Amino acid sequence: MKVKLPAPIAEASSRFKQWVCVNDRAARVITLVVFAVLILLGITTSSVGIADLRQDPSNPLGWQFGISRPIRSDEIYAYSAIVISILATHGAPSLSPLAARADLIHRFPTDGFFEQFVFFDSTMLRASGIIPESMLFAAHWWLPSLILLLALPTWFHQLGRSRRYGWFAAILIVLSPSSAWWSLMPVALIAYTLGGCVLMIAAFQRFARGQRVLPVAMGVAGGILIAGLPTFYAPWSLMLGLPVLGASTLWILLQSGAWGPRLKAILVTGGTAAVFGTGTLVENREGLQALLGTVYPGLRRVEADPQPFGRIFGAPALGQLQYSEPIGVNASELSSSFTVFFIWMLVLMLAAPWRLKFRENIAEWTFGAWSALWIVWISMDLGVSTRIIPLLNLVTPPRAAQVIGVLAVILVCLLLSRWSPPVSWRVPLLAGAACALPTGYAASLLKASDLPAISSGLIVLVSGTVGLMVAVITKYPQRSWPMIICAVFAALPVARANPMLAGLGDLRASETAKTVAAQAPAARAGGKLWAADNPGVNTLLLANGMPSLSGLQRSGPDAAAWQKLDPQSALSDKWNRGGGYIFFSWTPGQPTTIGSNDFDAVLVGIDPCTLKTAWPNLDKIVASIPLNAPCLGLDSEVQWQGRPAYIYAVS
Structure with a gap:
């Protein structure tokens, strides 16, 4: 039975929905314009402008603002170098004949049929004979971020959650220190799977309305996007992508109504993903066999291992990495995401007036269970017997600790989408204090070990800011300005982590x-x-x-x-x-x-x-x-x- 709201409340609700819709469109337009400008100008945050890749380091070619980071050696000498090589050859990169085929590791096609579609982001680089190289390089660089920023709000909306929190989650993922110090790799490893899941849900919704051709096309496109899930850096790809895929599939299956639309969407999308994914693996079986047989990393198996508290929860205090080098570890290894959001999540769940029923909250349950598994993996010493656990034994606990905060961000934003404004400040202040204290403690541990350049004043400032933002967002969950201010604060620790580079430098x-x-x-x-x-x-x-x-x-x-x-x-x-x-x-x-x-x-x-x-x-x-x-x-x-x-x- 549908309850009719009083006229004033109904009118206010209608206005609020209109405001959200208008602002969501504006956000999408602004996002597209910003990325279009970056691509047209050929601007990226790549570090290929480093002195070692200059003809004359004292007289570099091209425009650059900020410092190229030597620590990004994999990006400089491998990821970006391969992309630029494809631009030069208009085909496959000119890799060493001593090495096995590396298409799966770096998402580029050579002569396979399926990989031309699955690795579409690299296939487009072959247009360098028509489109300027700098523009294609920038398009390839920013494409995952663009897909994440457009797809995550849509995914939230499809699940019945607030678009604004989808935007909030996407922005925080992009601004995470682990994204900044790993050259946006975590973004690339979740964006395409997320885009495929959005298309799969959209296909289900259109099948349910009686449409045929368009939902089939959506399912096929979504399947091709999902087919690339185990490629690139597979440990992070699977860790970040599987909960999105699992939550989306379960959400469709648990919807009411006829089974036809549900099965059609899953079978078309899943079937396409299986065919193109299997085809890509078969086309690259020699390279895959070579990888699995290597001393490092193929034969390496790891076990659960507790990670330092400071490295798990210290992300908000990592702004100091922009100005000084850590001790005993490099900036990339020290970086993490906003893992402290798991504590925020616990407060919200304990204080929520509603119960998290499985059917209506399948995304929260999926992300919660998956996150709990990885929290155990990075926080407990369970012995060498854990080396036999499939998938987990491929992900070193330090690597898992760096990106588990991405799961925390999505989970908290899903919960906040349903959070009602509390009458008093009791719960918001409790949430703020619960997040501020471990943040301050983590920052203090970083100061005592890895990053002694952190000042005591910065520790107080960072922990206080985290507590304030958590409290204000918890108190005013339907307001946009707290999230905007929070995003600005999140940008400060990574604003100088990478340069702004126009073009390809001296290369x-x-x-x-x-x-x-x-x-x-x-x-x-x-x-x-x-x-x-x-x-x-x-x-x-x-x-x-x-x-x-x-x-x-x-x-x-x-x-x-x-x-x-x-x-x-x-x-x-x-x-x-x-x-x-x-x-x-x-x-x-x-x-x-x-x-x-x-x-x-x-x-x-x-x-x-x-x-x-x-x-x-x-x-x-x-x-x-x-x-x-x-x-x-x-x-x-x-x-x-x-x-x-x-x-x-x-x-």
């Missing part, structure tokens, strides 16, 4: 880059290879599409290729590594050595003439110092990193 615009780029097409066509002894030069070669033996080994090794250097595979424990790099050093007249850093780097010391014998198509090498070897002839000399780099023809 494509410098004279040295143009010299390499001019020779790259002929080298690719002739099957010729280069190699270098400098990580910065390796990236220069990759970014300009020059095939090179040195550079990246992201999924794992090509065993047959490595056996040209290690015929008996006696040193396979050194080169059987993924997620990393291949570094050469030139040692004329010396025996070949192969080593590693025990993690992701393979270090090869070799005579260039020996390398030429093993790889007859080796055409040129680049050396940091002059070399003297019978097979070498100086071809040219270029400048990189403000120093000469010597290019030798190998014969």
Whole structure:
């Protein structure tokens, strides 16, 4: 039975809904305009403008505001370098033939049918012959953030929750320190799955209205988006994406009415995801097998392990990372999201006048159960027996602790969507104090260990701000201004974490880059290879599409290729590594050595003439110092990193 509201209340409710609708449209328009401007100007927050990737560090090309961060080595030398390489080749990136296929790890297509669709974000980079490279690079950079900001409010609305809290959650995820210090990776690892789930729910709603063609198209598109769930950095992809997919699927199944629309939406979307996901895995089975068989990270299995309290709850105090280096850990490893929101969630659940019934609150139950599992994983020592738990044993507790706050943000915003304004300040003040105290304690622990540059005044300021924002939002859940102020405060700790860069820096615009780029097409066509002894030069070669033996080994090794250097595979424990790099050093007249850093780097010391014998198509090498070897002839000399780099023809 539907209760009729009194006229004044009904009118106020109607006006409120109209206000929310208008402001939501305005927010979407502003978001689209901002991203359009960033893309047209080719502006990103990439750190590829770092001095090591400049021809002359004292005279950089292009506009940049802020500091490029060396700690973002994976973004600089791998993720962005591969994207720029695709821009240069208009096809697959020019990765080392010593490495197995890396399409799954970096979401780029080579020759597979299914991956052309699943990795659509990289497929679009092949339009670089028509669209300026800087614009495509920016579009690829910002696309996950754009999808998250547009999809999460819609997802909230589809579930019967407030769009404004969808916006609030999306903004806080983008502004999380772990997003800032990991070059927006957590955003990329949840956005596409979220977009697919929004399309799946929309397909169900349109099937329920009797439509046919459009919901099928939505389901297919959603399935393609979801098919990429286990790709890129799979531990975080699964940790962040699975609860969204699970909550969305269960929500559809638990809706009332005929089963037809529900089953159609799930079967079309899920079937498409299964076909395209399986097809992509089959197309990349060699690279996947190489990754799973690597010493690191493929064979690594981890166990539950308690993480330092400061690293779990200290996100609001990490603004100091913009100005000083931590001790014993780097900025990326220290970063986290707003895990303190779990405490806020507990206060809301205990004080709520309503019960969280499973059917009406399936999203809250799904995220709550999933979060509880990961909280145990990062807070309890359960012994080595936990290494046998599937999925969890692939995610190191420090990595899980860095992004679990993303789940907390979504869960709290789902609860706040239903939270009624309290009459008194008792519950809001309790919530504020409950969040302020652990934040202050976590910041104090960071000061005592990892980040001593944090001042006592900052600890008081940060904890007080967290408490104030939590209390005010809890007291006024239907007002927008507390959330806007909170978003501004959340932006302060990460505002200077990354630079604003227009274009691709010296990697494509410098004279040295143009010299390499001019020779790259002929080298690719002739099957010729280069190699270098400098990580910065390796990236220069990759970014300009020059095939090179040195550079990246992201999924794992090509065993047959490595056996040209290690015929008996006696040193396979050194080169059987993924997620990393291949570094050469030139040692004329010396025996070949192969080593590693025990993690992701393979270090090869070799005579260039020996390398030429093993790889007859080796055409040129680049050396940091002059070399003297019978097979070498100086071809040219270029400048990189403000120093000469010597290019030798190998014969």
